[in-house]
Amino acid sequence: MRIERIGREPDYSRYMDLKEGWLDRRIFSDADIYEEELYRIFARSWLFVAHESQIPSSGDFLTTHMGEDAVIVARQPDGSIRVMLNSCPHRGNKVCFADAGNTRRFVCNYHGWAFDTAGDLKGMHEEYCYDAGDIDFKNHGLKNVAKVGNYKGLVFATFNSDAPSLEAWLGDFRWYLDMILDNEEGGTEFIGGCIKSVISANWKFGVENFIGDAYHAGWTHDSGARSMNNGQPFPPIDMQNSYHASMNGHGWEFGTEGVGDLVLLGRPKVMDYYNKIRPKMAERLGEMRSKIFGSVASASIFPNVSFLPGISTFRQWQPKGPMQFELKTWVIVNKAMPDDIKEEVTKGVMQTFGPGGTFEMDDGENWENCTTVNRGVVTRHERLHYRCGIGREIEHDTLPGIVYRGQYNDANQRGFYQRWLDMMTHDEFGKMPARPEPRLGNVAETRDLPGLFAL
Amino acid sequence: MLDRPLAPPPVEVIVAVTQALHREARLLDNEDLDGWLAMLGKDVSYRLELKSRRFRADRSPPLPLGPGVIFNEDLGRLKMRVDRLKSGFVWAEDPPNYIRRAVSNVEVLANQADNEVRVHSVLVMHRNRIDGTTRLLTAGRTDRWRSEGSCWLLASRDIVLDHSVMPDSNLNAFF
Numbered sequence: 001m002r003i004e005r006i007g008r009e010p011d012y013s014r015y016m017d018l019k020e021g022w023l024d025r026r027i028f029s030d031a032d033i034y035e036e037e038l039y040r041i042f043a044r045s046w047l048f049v050a051h052e053s054q055i056p057s058s059g060d061f062l063t064t065h066m067g068e069d070a071v072i073v074a075r076q077p078d079g080s081i082r083v084m085l086n087s088c089p090h091r092g093n094k095v096c097f098a099d100a101g102n103t104r105r106f107v108c109n110y111h112g113w114a115f116d117t118a119g120d121l122k123g124m125h126e127e128y129c130y131d132a133g134d135i136d137f138k139n140h141g142l143k144n145v146a147k148v149g150n151y152k153g154l155v156f157a158t159f160n161s162d163a164p165s166l167e168a169w170l171g172d173f174r175w176y177l178d179m180i181l182d183n184e185e186g187g188t189e190f191i192g193g194c195i196k197s198v199i200s201a202n203w204k205f206g207v208e209n210f211i212g213d214a215y216h217a218g219w220t221h222d223s224g225a226r227s228m229n230n231g232q233p234f235p236p237i238d239m240q241n242s243y244h245a246s247m248n249g250h251g252w253e254f255g256t257e258g259v260g261d262l263v264l265l266g267r268p269k270v271m272d273y274y275n276k277i278r279p280k281m282a283e284r285l286g287e288m289r290s291k292i293f294g295s296v297a298s299a300s301i302f303p304n305v306s307f308l309p310g311i312s313t314f315r316q317w318q319p320k321g322p323m324q325f326e327l328k329t330w331v332i333v334n335k336a337m338p339d340d341i342k343e344e345v346t347k348g349v350m351q352t353f354g355p356g357g358t359f360e361m362d363d364g365e366n367w368e369n370c371t372t373v374n375r376g377v378v379t380r381h382e383r384l385h386y387r388c389g390i391g392r393e394i395e396h397d398t399l400p401g402i403v404y405r406g407q408y409n410d411a412n413q414r415g416f417y418q419r420w421l422d423m424m425t426h427d428e429f430g431k432m433p434a435r436p437e438p439r440l441g442n443v444a445e446t447r448d449l450p451g452l453f454a455l
Numbered sequence: 456m457l458d459r460p461l462a463p464p465p466v467e468v469i470v471a472v473t474q475a476l477h478r479e480a481r482l483l484d485n486e487d488l489d490g491w492l493a494m495l496g497k498d499v500s501y502r503l504e505l506k507s508r509r510f511r512a513d514r515s516p517p518l519p520l521g522p523g524v525i526f527n528e529d530l531g532r533l534k535m536r537v538d539r540l541k542s543g544f545v546w547a548e549d550p551p552n553y554i555r556r557a558v559s560n561v562e563v564l565a566n567q568a569d570n571e572v573r574v575h576s577v578l579v580m581h582r583n584r585i586d587g588t589t590r591l592l593t594a595g596r597t598d599r600w601r602s603e604g605s606c607w608l609l610a611s612r613d614i615v616l617d618h619s620v621m622p623d624s625n626l627n628a629f630f
Contacts, residue, residue, distance in 0.1 A: 100509065100515070101513040103510065193505045193518070195525065223539045226539070350526070355625055358536070362546065362547055363624075365547040365624060367624075
């Protein structure tokens with residue numbers, strides 16, 4: 001499947017110079033660029049659609065979006081997961097208005113066309129009105145996506161039949177992802193529901209904040225830090241032993257002190273839990289990753305998923321026009337945790353990064369006004385500064401990716417926008433440069449690599 | 456069961472509790488947060504549970520650990536939130552937002568405990584933010600108010616927000 005837009009602009013490189021470290025603000029506000037993002041990025045990337053734990057049983061479904069395309073994600077009787085457009089092929093009406101649930105059929109409200117959970121058309125109201133030859137049931141189901149993939153519980157889908165495998169798409173980032181998805185036997189699950197909120201900001205501001213912007217925390221969240229920590233501000237960052245790592249637009253910024261985000265979560269029992277399993281985590285993931293997990297850290301998966309490992313908020317920035325996104329947030333926990341620890345994690349997430357959380361409450365307004373100021377025609381032609389730490393790239397024996405030293409850095413943000421530019425520019429995935437060349441190759445397991453990344 | 460018919464509370468009680476709801480809204484609108492905290496019982500519970508939009512005939516079982524709660528606060532946590540707002544470091548509230556709460560549909564019902572009433576009410580919250588945008592939030596509330604000495608204190612509040620997608624970037628305000 002390839003869906004192209006007529007008359008697209010050929011050259012997006014004039015909107016940024018990442019070697020110099022600047023971006024043009026129009027990429028955060030221009031309606032034509034936004035439309036092109038829907039074609040070039042959202043219709044071609046692997047996009048997160050669900051955690052498998054949200055739909056454990058046959059007939060379980062949830063509704064979400066891939067870009068602005070509404071989709072249904074449904075568990076099949078054989079245990080597989082299908083992802084299909086939430087739009088009836090007859091007149092186009094949405095066929096499912098629930099957030100989630102369990103069903104045998106999706107029935108369109110307009111003419112009663114009925115589909116099973118695989119999307120196959122099974123019947124309709126007053127079926128006799130169609131003569132033989134009027135309709136081919138086989139070709140009038142809900143359109144399925146090109147590919148569905150599952151990486152350790154995270155379910156992704158893509159409209160792009162030419163997309164590389166999900167493993168290749170995630171690439172070396174899997175080495176980092178395993179810290180949140182595979183730090184304990186049994187993997188992870190989402191608990192509780194999904195919180196949705198609408199924010200009048202460009203979706204990329206959410207992604208870039210989580211991919212690398214540790215820098216904002218000490219200032220933006222000063223009130224939250226002080227109220228949770230007896231009036232004390234955030235401690236200073238250790239610029240020597242903290243890093244940015246970027247791989248094909250995915251990025252993780254992190255310390256190596258092991259506790260910073262767990263302290264922020266503010267639930268001592270959760271800290272105790274992780275301290276207890278940390279030796280096992282070190283056996284499982286190696287010494288380095290067991291020290292990274294729990295540190296002050298944040299991460300994004302290209303193009304629009306973010307999370308805080310240790311704090312356990314998991315979120316997606318769903319584009320709704322150049323100046324709006326819908327934020328969906330969940331709580332992710334290890335399945336093996338006892339229920340009381342899971343409940344402690346949920347409490348901690350809501351108290352910090354829920355919509356009423358002491359940290360979350362400070363962010364939205366910043367992103368909104370970073371976006372809406374660009375309604376001004378003069379303002380939108382001004383450049384933005386992305387040069388922080390531009391000379392601090394290092395080679396690291398253990399850490400995969402393009403690695404920069406010092407957590408206060410714009411490196412991962414630059415990596416994200418580089419990938420954005422690559423996708424906006426190149427027609428073929430094969431022609432897009434690897435940034436950087438992967439170390440892992442296509443191995444299925446990143447957890448048991450033979451000593452390659454041991455400290 | 457709580458809904459068994461009990462004699463309605465005396466008119467004086469209904470007036471006093473209704474007035475307490477209005478006073479509470481005015482104190483919060485005026486950012487008299489200590490005044491508001493003084494209206495809360497020591498064991499206050501303040502909750503906002505998460506909802507999800509489901510078909511009426513949905514067949515799925517409830518989530519094992521519940522739907523999740525956005526607010527699950529006790530007095531200590533509410534005090535912490537107030538401390539944060541008073542810290543002088545909440546940039547998104549400076550200059551102050553204009554917030555106005557309208558309390559309506561107040562229904563005061565007798566509770567089994569003699570010194571308590573159950574109260575249903577509707578809250579409409581208008582927030583005019585520092586960048587000039589206005590958001591309107593509506594919520595239903597089910598409270599328990601307790602008479603202690605000469606005043607009525609809020610013992611518990613369950614908030615139901617009437618939005619499946621929150622029309623605001625945060626819930627940095629008390630309901």
